[in-house]
Amino acid sequence: WSTSTSYDTIVAIATPMGNQQGSIAIVRISGPLAVAVVAKYFNSSKKSTSQRQNRWKPKSHFVELGTIVDDAGLIVDEVLVVPMLAPRSYTKEDVIEIQCHGGDVCVRRILHLCLEGGARLAQPGEFTLRAFLNGRMDLSQAESVAQLITAKSIVAAEAALAALQGGLSSFVQAMRKDCLELLAEMDAHLDFEDDIPPLETADVIERINSLCFRVQDSLKTSNRGRLLQSGMQIAIVGRPNVGKSSLLNAWSQSHRAIVTDIAGTTRDIVEAEVVVGGIPVKLLDTAGIRETDNVVEQMGVQRSEAAALGADVVVMVISACDGWTTGDHHIFHKIFSVKNSECAAGVSVTNFTTPWVLVQNKIDQAAEALVPIPDDVKTHFSKFVPTCAIKGIGLHDLEAAVVELVGLGKACSDGRQWAVNQRQAEQLLRARDALERLKESIKQDLPIDFWTIDLREAVIALGQISGDDVSEEVLSNIFSRFCIGK
Ligand code: GDP
Ligand code: ZN
Known part of the structure:
Protein backbone atom coordinates (compact mmCIF):
# COMPACT_ATOMS: atom_id res chain seq x y z
CA TRP A 1 0.00 0.00 0.00
CA MET A 137 -10.05 12.90 -1.37
CA ASP A 138 -9.43 12.22 2.28
CA LEU A 139 -9.92 8.84 3.92
CA SER A 140 -13.44 9.51 5.20
CA GLN A 141 -14.49 10.47 1.68
CA ALA A 142 -12.91 7.32 0.27
CA GLU A 143 -14.87 5.24 2.78
CA SER A 144 -18.07 6.98 1.75
CA VAL A 145 -17.50 5.86 -1.85
CA ALA A 146 -17.86 2.24 -0.72
CA GLN A 147 -20.86 3.15 1.40
CA LEU A 148 -22.52 4.88 -1.54
CA ILE A 149 -22.06 1.82 -3.76
CA THR A 150 -23.46 -0.56 -1.15
CA ALA A 151 -26.27 1.73 0.04
CA LYS A 152 -29.59 -0.10 0.31
CA SER A 153 -31.85 2.91 0.70
CA ILE A 154 -32.11 6.46 -0.56
CA VAL A 155 -31.40 7.81 2.91
CA ALA A 156 -28.25 5.69 3.18
CA ALA A 157 -27.13 6.91 -0.24
CA GLU A 158 -27.78 10.52 0.73
CA ALA A 159 -25.72 10.12 3.89
CA ALA A 160 -22.83 8.60 1.93
CA LEU A 161 -23.02 11.35 -0.66
CA ALA A 162 -22.97 14.04 2.01
CA ALA A 163 -19.78 12.49 3.38
CA LEU A 164 -18.30 12.09 -0.11
CA GLN A 165 -18.87 15.77 -0.75
CA GLY A 166 -16.75 16.56 2.25
CA GLY A 167 -19.24 17.21 5.06
CA LEU A 168 -17.63 14.81 7.49
CA SER A 169 -14.08 15.43 6.36
CA SER A 170 -14.25 19.21 6.74
CA PHE A 171 -15.84 18.78 10.17
CA VAL A 172 -13.08 16.42 11.31
CA GLN A 173 -10.27 18.36 9.67
CA ALA A 174 -11.38 21.57 11.36
CA MET A 175 -11.21 19.84 14.73
CA ARG A 176 -7.81 18.37 13.93
CA LYS A 177 -6.52 21.77 12.85
CA ASP A 178 -7.69 23.35 16.14
CA CYS A 179 -5.97 20.57 18.09
CA LEU A 180 -2.76 21.11 16.14
CA GLU A 181 -2.83 24.86 16.78
CA LEU A 182 -3.28 24.30 20.48
CA LEU A 183 -0.52 21.72 20.44
CA ALA A 184 1.82 24.17 18.70
CA GLU A 185 1.17 26.75 21.41
CA MET A 186 1.89 24.21 24.14
CA ASP A 187 5.08 23.10 22.41
CA ALA A 188 6.16 26.72 22.10
CA HIS A 189 5.76 27.08 25.86
CA LEU A 190 7.84 24.01 26.47
CA ASP A 191 10.61 25.32 24.22
CA PHE A 192 10.61 29.04 25.06
CA GLU A 193 8.96 29.20 28.45
CA ASP A 194 10.82 32.32 29.50
CA ASP A 195 10.22 34.35 26.37
CA ILE A 196 6.43 34.16 26.00
CA PRO A 197 3.53 34.90 28.33
CA PRO A 198 2.10 31.87 30.18
CA LEU A 199 -0.84 29.95 28.71
CA GLU A 200 -4.25 31.16 29.86
CA THR A 201 -5.67 28.03 31.47
CA ALA A 202 -9.25 29.24 31.22
CA ASP A 203 -8.81 29.93 27.51
CA VAL A 204 -7.27 26.51 26.92
CA ILE A 205 -10.09 24.78 28.80
CA GLU A 206 -12.65 26.69 26.77
CA ARG A 207 -11.07 25.62 23.51
CA ILE A 208 -10.97 22.00 24.66
CA ASN A 209 -14.61 22.20 25.71
CA SER A 210 -15.51 23.41 22.25
CA LEU A 211 -13.59 20.47 20.76
CA CYS A 212 -15.33 18.00 23.08
CA PHE A 213 -18.68 19.40 22.09
CA ARG A 214 -17.93 18.99 18.40
CA VAL A 215 -16.66 15.43 18.86
CA GLN A 216 -19.83 14.58 20.75
CA ASP A 217 -21.89 16.33 18.10
CA SER A 218 -20.49 14.11 15.36
CA LEU A 219 -20.70 11.00 17.54
CA LYS A 220 -24.45 11.32 17.86
CA THR A 221 -24.73 10.37 14.18
CA SER A 222 -23.03 7.03 14.77
CA ASN A 223 -26.08 4.96 15.56
CA ARG A 224 -27.80 6.33 12.50
CA GLY A 225 -24.69 5.47 10.50
CA ARG A 226 -24.82 1.91 11.74
CA LEU A 227 -28.51 1.51 10.95
CA LEU A 228 -28.13 3.07 7.49
CA GLN A 229 -25.57 0.40 6.64
CA SER A 230 -27.31 -2.59 8.14
CA GLY A 231 -31.00 -1.69 8.39
CA MET A 232 -32.92 -2.07 11.62
CA GLN A 233 -34.58 -4.91 13.47
CA ILE A 234 -37.51 -4.37 15.77
CA ALA A 235 -38.68 -7.20 18.00
CA ILE A 236 -42.30 -7.18 19.11
CA VAL A 237 -42.56 -9.05 22.39
CA GLY A 238 -45.24 -9.68 24.95
CA ARG A 239 -47.48 -12.38 26.33
CA PRO A 240 -50.06 -14.14 24.15
CA ASN A 241 -53.21 -12.31 23.04
CA VAL A 242 -52.12 -8.78 23.80
CA GLY A 243 -52.19 -7.98 20.07
CA LYS A 244 -48.62 -8.46 18.79
CA SER A 245 -49.66 -10.10 15.54
CA SER A 246 -52.40 -7.55 15.01
CA LEU A 247 -49.85 -4.80 15.52
CA LEU A 248 -47.41 -6.33 13.06
CA ASN A 249 -50.16 -6.80 10.50
CA ALA A 250 -51.45 -3.26 10.86
CA TRP A 251 -47.93 -1.86 10.66
CA SER A 252 -46.93 -3.88 7.63
CA GLN A 253 -50.23 -3.34 5.85
CA SER A 254 -49.79 0.37 6.11
CA HIS A 255 -46.58 -0.22 4.17
CA ARG A 256 -48.06 -2.86 1.84
CA ALA A 257 -45.35 -5.20 3.04
CA ILE A 258 -45.36 -8.94 2.68
CA VAL A 259 -45.65 -10.83 5.92
CA THR A 260 -43.92 -14.18 5.89
CA ASP A 261 -44.27 -17.03 8.33
CA ILE A 262 -40.91 -18.63 8.85
CA ALA A 263 -42.32 -22.10 9.13
CA GLY A 264 -40.35 -25.09 10.20
CA THR A 265 -38.10 -23.22 12.56
CA THR A 266 -38.42 -23.83 16.23
CA ARG A 267 -38.62 -20.13 16.84
CA ASP A 268 -41.84 -19.48 14.99
CA ILE A 269 -40.96 -15.92 14.26
CA VAL A 270 -43.02 -13.93 11.80
CA GLU A 271 -41.19 -11.25 9.84
CA ALA A 272 -42.35 -8.21 7.97
CA GLU A 273 -40.34 -5.54 6.17
CA VAL A 274 -41.38 -1.94 6.56
CA VAL A 275 -39.64 1.35 5.99
CA VAL A 276 -39.17 3.64 8.97
CA GLY A 277 -37.43 6.98 8.70
CA GLY A 278 -36.27 6.03 5.21
CA ILE A 279 -34.46 2.85 6.15
CA PRO A 280 -35.51 -0.78 5.80
CA VAL A 281 -36.81 -2.26 9.02
CA LYS A 282 -37.44 -5.89 9.80
CA LEU A 283 -40.29 -6.41 12.23
CA LEU A 284 -40.07 -9.63 14.17
CA ASP A 285 -43.29 -10.89 15.70
CA THR A 286 -42.31 -13.46 18.23
CA ALA A 287 -45.77 -14.93 18.21
CA GLY A 288 -45.94 -18.50 17.07
CA ILE A 289 -48.65 -20.06 15.01
CA ARG A 290 -49.35 -22.41 17.84
CA GLU A 291 -49.54 -19.80 20.51
CA THR A 292 -53.34 -19.69 20.29
CA ASP A 293 -53.38 -23.42 21.09
CA ASN A 294 -52.89 -22.44 24.70
CA VAL A 295 -49.19 -23.15 24.70
CA VAL A 296 -47.37 -22.51 27.95
CA GLU A 297 -46.20 -18.97 28.37
CA GLN A 298 -42.65 -20.21 28.72
CA MET A 299 -42.40 -20.94 25.01
CA GLY A 300 -43.42 -17.43 24.12
CA VAL A 301 -40.71 -16.13 26.37
CA GLN A 302 -38.04 -18.22 24.69
CA ARG A 303 -39.02 -17.05 21.23
CA SER A 304 -39.18 -13.48 22.37
CA GLU A 305 -35.73 -13.76 23.90
CA ALA A 306 -34.22 -14.94 20.65
CA ALA A 307 -35.77 -12.13 18.64
CA ALA A 308 -35.09 -9.45 21.20
CA LEU A 309 -31.44 -10.40 21.41
CA GLY A 310 -30.61 -9.19 17.93
CA ALA A 311 -33.05 -6.29 17.88
CA ASP A 312 -32.18 -2.60 17.69
CA VAL A 313 -35.46 -1.66 19.33
CA VAL A 314 -37.67 -3.81 21.53
CA VAL A 315 -41.38 -3.08 21.37
CA MET A 316 -43.20 -4.68 24.27
CA VAL A 317 -46.93 -4.93 23.88
CA ILE A 318 -49.37 -5.13 26.79
CA SER A 319 -53.11 -4.99 26.86
CA ALA A 320 -54.42 -1.70 28.18
CA CYS A 321 -57.60 -3.37 29.36
CA ASP A 322 -55.67 -5.87 31.48
CA GLY A 323 -53.17 -3.36 32.87
CA TRP A 324 -49.67 -4.46 33.87
CA THR A 325 -50.04 -8.14 34.80
CA THR A 326 -47.72 -10.60 36.50
CA GLY A 327 -47.36 -12.29 33.12
CA ASP A 328 -46.11 -9.02 31.60
CA HIS A 329 -43.78 -8.59 34.55
CA HIS A 330 -42.33 -12.06 34.07
CA ILE A 331 -41.73 -11.62 30.34
CA PHE A 332 -40.24 -8.20 30.76
CA HIS A 333 -37.70 -9.28 33.35
CA LYS A 334 -36.74 -12.41 31.49
CA ILE A 335 -36.04 -10.62 28.21
CA PHE A 336 -34.59 -7.55 29.78
CA SER A 337 -31.95 -9.54 31.67
CA VAL A 338 -30.95 -11.38 28.47
CA LYS A 339 -30.68 -8.10 26.57
CA ASN A 340 -28.70 -6.47 29.34
CA SER A 341 -26.11 -9.22 29.59
CA GLU A 342 -25.54 -8.74 25.86
CA CYS A 343 -24.93 -5.02 26.38
CA ALA A 344 -22.59 -5.75 29.27
CA ALA A 345 -20.52 -7.87 26.90
CA GLY A 346 -19.64 -4.62 25.16
CA VAL A 347 -21.18 -5.07 21.75
CA SER A 348 -21.58 -1.42 20.95
CA VAL A 349 -18.61 0.95 20.86
CA THR A 350 -20.79 3.98 21.06
CA ASN A 351 -22.50 3.10 24.34
CA PHE A 352 -25.77 2.80 22.54
CA THR A 353 -28.22 0.74 24.54
CA THR A 354 -31.26 -0.80 22.93
CA PRO A 355 -34.32 1.33 23.61
CA TRP A 356 -37.53 -0.26 24.86
CA VAL A 357 -40.95 0.99 23.84
CA LEU A 358 -44.07 0.04 25.75
CA VAL A 359 -47.11 -0.26 23.52
CA GLN A 360 -50.38 -0.23 25.41
CA ASN A 361 -52.74 -1.89 22.99
CA LYS A 362 -56.53 -2.33 22.96
CA ILE A 363 -57.14 1.21 24.14
CA ASP A 364 -60.57 0.92 22.54
CA GLN A 365 -61.51 -1.44 25.37
CA ALA A 366 -59.66 0.26 28.17
CA ALA A 367 -60.96 2.77 30.67
CA GLU A 368 -57.77 4.79 30.45
CA ALA A 369 -55.28 4.98 27.61
CA LEU A 370 -52.15 4.83 29.75
CA VAL A 371 -52.33 2.22 32.48
CA PRO A 372 -50.17 2.58 35.59
CA ILE A 373 -46.81 0.78 35.36
CA PRO A 374 -44.66 -0.05 38.42
CA ASP A 375 -41.91 2.52 38.79
CA ASP A 376 -39.00 0.05 38.73
CA VAL A 377 -40.21 -1.19 35.34
CA LYS A 378 -41.26 2.16 34.00
CA THR A 379 -37.74 3.58 34.08
CA HIS A 380 -36.57 0.99 31.55
CA PHE A 381 -38.99 2.15 28.90
CA SER A 382 -38.12 5.21 26.84
CA LYS A 383 -41.54 5.71 25.25
CA PHE A 384 -45.14 4.80 25.97
CA VAL A 385 -47.46 4.53 23.00
CA PRO A 386 -51.19 3.80 23.23
CA THR A 387 -52.54 1.86 20.23
CA CYS A 388 -55.53 0.10 18.88
CA ALA A 389 -53.95 -2.42 16.56
CA ILE A 390 -57.14 -3.62 14.92
CA LYS A 391 -58.00 -0.09 13.84
CA GLY A 392 -54.41 0.98 13.13
CA ILE A 393 -54.53 3.74 15.72
CA GLY A 394 -51.22 4.87 17.21
CA LEU A 395 -48.95 3.39 14.53
CA HIS A 396 -47.77 6.79 13.43
CA ASP A 397 -46.78 7.65 17.01
CA LEU A 398 -45.00 4.31 17.29
CA GLU A 399 -42.92 5.01 14.17
CA ALA A 400 -42.12 8.52 15.36
CA ALA A 401 -41.00 7.11 18.72
CA VAL A 402 -38.69 4.61 17.01
CA VAL A 403 -37.17 7.24 14.71
CA GLU A 404 -36.43 9.46 17.67
CA LEU A 405 -35.04 6.73 19.90
CA VAL A 406 -32.51 5.31 17.44
CA GLY A 407 -31.35 8.74 16.35
CA LEU A 408 -32.51 8.37 12.75
CA GLY A 409 -33.39 12.03 12.62
CA LYS A 410 -30.08 13.07 14.18
CA ALA A 411 -27.79 15.07 11.99
CA CYS A 412 -24.67 16.82 13.10
CA SER A 413 -25.10 20.52 13.78
CA ASP A 414 -23.52 21.39 10.42
CA GLY A 415 -26.95 20.39 9.11
CA ARG A 416 -25.63 17.82 6.63
CA GLN A 417 -26.89 14.28 6.54
CA TRP A 418 -23.57 12.44 6.85
CA ALA A 419 -23.17 9.86 9.57
CA VAL A 420 -20.01 8.34 11.00
CA ASN A 421 -19.32 4.64 10.59
CA GLN A 422 -18.16 2.25 13.29
CA ARG A 423 -14.46 2.78 12.62
CA GLN A 424 -14.82 6.54 12.66
CA ALA A 425 -16.91 6.39 15.84
CA GLU A 426 -14.16 4.42 17.57
CA GLN A 427 -11.63 7.11 16.72
CA LEU A 428 -13.99 9.89 17.81
CA LEU A 429 -14.41 8.15 21.16
CA ARG A 430 -10.66 7.86 21.43
CA ALA A 431 -10.33 11.59 20.72
CA ARG A 432 -13.03 12.41 23.23
CA ASP A 433 -11.37 10.35 25.97
CA ALA A 434 -8.01 11.98 25.27
CA LEU A 435 -9.56 15.46 25.47
CA GLU A 436 -11.29 14.59 28.75
CA ARG A 437 -7.96 13.38 30.18
CA LEU A 438 -6.35 16.58 28.96
CA LYS A 439 -8.90 18.70 30.81
CA GLU A 440 -8.23 16.65 33.93
CA SER A 441 -4.45 17.16 33.62
CA ILE A 442 -4.95 20.90 33.31
CA LYS A 443 -7.29 21.05 36.29
CA GLN A 444 -4.78 19.09 38.35
CA ASP A 445 -2.09 21.53 37.33
CA LEU A 446 0.15 18.87 35.83
CA PRO A 447 3.13 20.07 33.76
CA ILE A 448 2.48 21.01 30.13
CA ASP A 449 4.38 17.92 28.93
CA PHE A 450 1.47 15.86 30.19
CA TRP A 451 -1.04 18.01 28.36
CA THR A 452 0.69 17.48 25.05
CA ILE A 453 0.60 13.69 25.39
CA ASP A 454 -3.20 13.62 25.48
CA LEU A 455 -3.63 16.31 22.88
CA ARG A 456 -1.31 14.43 20.52
CA GLU A 457 -3.45 11.34 21.03
CA ALA A 458 -6.53 13.32 19.99
CA VAL A 459 -4.72 14.58 16.89
CA ILE A 460 -3.78 11.02 15.94
CA ALA A 461 -7.32 9.74 16.48
CA LEU A 462 -8.77 12.47 14.24
CA GLY A 463 -6.01 11.80 11.73
CA GLN A 464 -7.16 8.19 11.56
CA ILE A 465 -10.48 9.47 10.25
CA SER A 466 -9.11 11.96 7.75
CA GLY A 467 -6.25 9.65 6.79
CA ASP A 468 -3.49 12.05 7.87
CA ASP A 469 -2.29 9.59 10.50
CA VAL A 470 -3.15 6.20 9.24
CA SER A 471 -1.32 2.89 9.17
CA GLU A 472 -1.01 0.66 6.13
CA GLU A 473 -2.87 -2.00 8.05
CA VAL A 474 -5.89 0.24 8.50
CA LEU A 475 -5.76 1.26 4.84
CA SER A 476 -5.60 -2.28 3.55
CA ASN A 477 -8.43 -3.19 5.88
CA ILE A 478 -10.62 -0.40 4.51
CA PHE A 479 -9.83 -0.80 0.82
CA SER A 480 -9.93 -4.59 0.71
CA ARG A 481 -13.64 -4.31 1.40
CA PHE A 482 -14.20 -2.39 -1.84
CA CYS A 483 -15.18 -4.09 -5.04
CA ILE A 484 -12.64 -4.52 -7.82
CA GLY A 485 -12.75 -1.68 -10.32
CA LYS A 486 -13.58 1.02 -7.78
P1 GDP B 1 -50.88 -11.86 20.02
O1 GDP B 1 -51.11 -13.20 20.57
O2 GDP B 1 -50.17 -10.98 21.00
O3 GDP B 1 -50.18 -11.89 18.71
O4 GDP B 1 -52.33 -11.18 19.82
P2 GDP B 1 -53.18 -11.13 18.49
O5 GDP B 1 -52.71 -10.08 17.58
O6 GDP B 1 -53.31 -12.49 17.93
O7 GDP B 1 -54.57 -10.63 19.07
C1 GDP B 1 -55.28 -11.34 20.08
C2 GDP B 1 -56.74 -10.91 20.04
O8 GDP B 1 -56.87 -9.55 20.42
C3 GDP B 1 -57.33 -11.01 18.65
O9 GDP B 1 -58.65 -11.48 18.77
C4 GDP B 1 -57.33 -9.57 18.16
O10 GDP B 1 -58.35 -9.32 17.23
C5 GDP B 1 -57.53 -8.81 19.42
N1 GDP B 1 -56.94 -7.47 19.35
C6 GDP B 1 -55.71 -7.12 18.95
N2 GDP B 1 -55.52 -5.78 19.03
C7 GDP B 1 -56.68 -5.27 19.50
C8 GDP B 1 -57.13 -3.94 19.80
O11 GDP B 1 -56.42 -2.95 19.67
N3 GDP B 1 -58.39 -3.80 20.29
C9 GDP B 1 -59.22 -4.88 20.45
N4 GDP B 1 -60.43 -4.65 20.90
N5 GDP B 1 -58.84 -6.13 20.17
C10 GDP B 1 -57.58 -6.34 19.71
ZN1 ZN C 1 -49.87 -13.46 17.67
Missing part, protein backbone atom coordinates in the same frame (compact mmCIF):
# COMPACT_ATOMS: atom_id res chain seq x y z
CA SER A 2 2.99 2.28 -0.09
CA THR A 3 2.91 5.25 -2.41
CA SER A 4 5.46 3.60 -4.69
CA THR A 5 2.76 1.18 -5.90
CA SER A 6 0.95 4.10 -7.44
CA TYR A 7 3.50 4.34 -10.20
CA ASP A 8 2.44 1.27 -12.10
CA THR A 9 -0.63 1.06 -14.28
CA ILE A 10 -3.71 -0.77 -13.08
CA VAL A 11 -6.72 -2.06 -14.96
CA ALA A 12 -10.05 -3.60 -13.97
CA ILE A 13 -13.55 -4.21 -15.15
CA ALA A 14 -15.63 -1.51 -13.47
CA THR A 15 -19.08 -2.88 -14.20
CA PRO A 16 -20.76 -5.97 -12.68
CA MET A 17 -19.83 -9.38 -14.07
CA GLY A 18 -21.51 -12.75 -14.18
CA ASN A 19 -25.22 -13.48 -14.37
CA GLN A 20 -26.42 -9.92 -14.50
CA GLN A 21 -25.96 -8.86 -18.11
CA GLY A 22 -25.80 -5.20 -19.00
CA SER A 23 -25.79 -3.66 -22.43
CA ILE A 24 -22.53 -1.85 -21.74
CA ALA A 25 -19.44 -2.84 -19.79
CA ILE A 26 -16.52 -0.65 -18.80
CA VAL A 27 -12.82 -1.40 -18.52
CA ARG A 28 -10.99 1.21 -16.52
CA ILE A 29 -7.27 1.77 -16.64
CA SER A 30 -5.21 4.19 -14.55
CA GLY A 31 -1.53 5.06 -14.36
CA PRO A 32 1.37 6.41 -16.40
CA LEU A 33 1.02 3.74 -19.09
CA ALA A 34 -2.73 4.09 -19.47
CA VAL A 35 -2.54 6.04 -22.72
CA ALA A 36 0.24 3.87 -24.18
CA VAL A 37 -1.59 0.62 -23.37
CA VAL A 38 -4.88 1.76 -24.88
CA ALA A 39 -3.08 3.22 -27.90
CA LYS A 40 -1.74 -0.25 -28.72
CA TYR A 41 -5.24 -1.62 -29.31
CA PHE A 42 -7.51 1.33 -29.96
CA ASN A 43 -8.25 2.21 -33.53
CA SER A 44 -9.99 5.55 -33.50
CA SER A 45 -12.57 6.08 -36.21
CA LYS A 46 -11.17 9.60 -36.55
CA LYS A 47 -7.86 8.31 -37.93
CA SER A 48 -6.68 6.17 -40.78
CA THR A 49 -5.16 2.79 -39.93
CA SER A 50 -1.65 3.81 -40.83
CA GLN A 51 -1.59 6.49 -38.19
CA ARG A 52 -2.81 4.11 -35.53
CA GLN A 53 0.09 2.29 -33.91
CA ASN A 54 1.19 4.14 -30.75
CA ARG A 55 0.35 7.46 -32.27
CA TRP A 56 -2.99 7.88 -30.64
CA LYS A 57 -3.11 11.21 -28.81
CA PRO A 58 -6.18 11.36 -26.61
CA LYS A 59 -7.91 14.63 -25.96
CA SER A 60 -8.83 14.77 -22.29
CA HIS A 61 -12.52 14.53 -21.52
CA PHE A 62 -13.51 13.98 -25.15
CA VAL A 63 -15.26 10.76 -26.06
CA GLU A 64 -13.88 8.90 -29.06
CA LEU A 65 -15.53 6.15 -31.07
CA GLY A 66 -13.44 3.34 -32.51
CA THR A 67 -12.56 -0.32 -32.34
CA ILE A 68 -10.32 -2.44 -30.18
CA VAL A 69 -8.05 -4.52 -32.40
CA ASP A 70 -5.86 -7.33 -31.06
CA ASP A 71 -2.24 -8.08 -32.03
CA ALA A 72 -3.38 -10.28 -34.89
CA GLY A 73 -5.38 -7.39 -36.31
CA LEU A 74 -8.78 -8.87 -35.40
CA ILE A 75 -11.50 -6.53 -34.21
CA VAL A 76 -12.48 -7.40 -30.66
CA ASP A 77 -15.28 -4.88 -30.17
CA GLU A 78 -16.61 -1.48 -31.11
CA VAL A 79 -16.03 0.87 -28.24
CA LEU A 80 -16.26 4.38 -26.88
CA VAL A 81 -13.10 5.57 -25.20
CA VAL A 82 -13.19 8.24 -22.50
CA PRO A 83 -9.75 9.67 -21.68
CA MET A 84 -9.40 11.65 -18.45
CA LEU A 85 -5.82 12.81 -18.29
CA ALA A 86 -3.89 13.64 -15.11
CA PRO A 87 -4.64 15.39 -12.89
CA ARG A 88 -8.27 15.79 -13.94
CA SER A 89 -9.31 12.24 -13.10
CA TYR A 90 -10.59 10.11 -10.26
CA THR A 91 -7.11 8.91 -9.35
CA LYS A 92 -5.34 12.10 -10.45
CA GLU A 93 -3.42 9.85 -12.86
CA ASP A 94 -4.15 9.31 -16.54
CA VAL A 95 -7.40 7.35 -16.56
CA ILE A 96 -9.06 5.84 -19.59
CA GLU A 97 -12.43 4.17 -19.57
CA ILE A 98 -13.24 1.84 -22.42
CA GLN A 99 -16.97 1.37 -22.88
CA CYS A 100 -17.60 -1.85 -24.75
CA HIS A 101 -20.55 -4.13 -25.37
CA GLY A 102 -22.02 -5.85 -22.34
CA GLY A 103 -21.76 -9.51 -21.50
CA ASP A 104 -18.60 -11.08 -20.20
CA VAL A 105 -16.86 -11.89 -23.48
CA CYS A 106 -15.97 -8.49 -24.94
CA VAL A 107 -15.03 -6.96 -21.64
CA ARG A 108 -12.82 -9.88 -20.64
CA ARG A 109 -11.00 -9.82 -23.97
CA ILE A 110 -10.32 -6.10 -23.64
CA LEU A 111 -9.16 -6.55 -20.04
CA HIS A 112 -6.86 -9.32 -21.21
CA LEU A 113 -5.36 -7.10 -23.92
CA CYS A 114 -4.71 -4.32 -21.39
CA LEU A 115 -2.93 -6.83 -19.14
CA GLU A 116 -0.79 -8.04 -22.05
CA GLY A 117 -0.15 -4.45 -22.99
CA GLY A 118 1.55 -3.68 -19.68
CA ALA A 119 -1.12 -2.97 -17.08
CA ARG A 120 -1.63 -5.01 -13.93
CA LEU A 121 -4.95 -6.18 -12.51
CA ALA A 122 -6.15 -3.72 -9.88
CA GLN A 123 -6.81 -4.84 -6.33
CA PRO A 124 -10.20 -4.15 -4.72
CA GLY A 125 -10.57 -0.44 -4.08
CA GLU A 126 -7.20 0.38 -5.62
CA PHE A 127 -8.51 3.19 -7.83
CA THR A 128 -10.01 4.85 -4.76
CA LEU A 129 -6.85 4.13 -2.76
CA ARG A 130 -4.91 6.07 -5.38
CA ALA A 131 -7.46 8.87 -5.26
CA PHE A 132 -6.75 9.03 -1.53
CA LEU A 133 -2.95 8.68 -1.78
CA ASN A 134 -2.81 11.29 -4.52
CA GLY A 135 -4.81 13.77 -2.44
CA ARG A 136 -7.98 13.68 -4.49
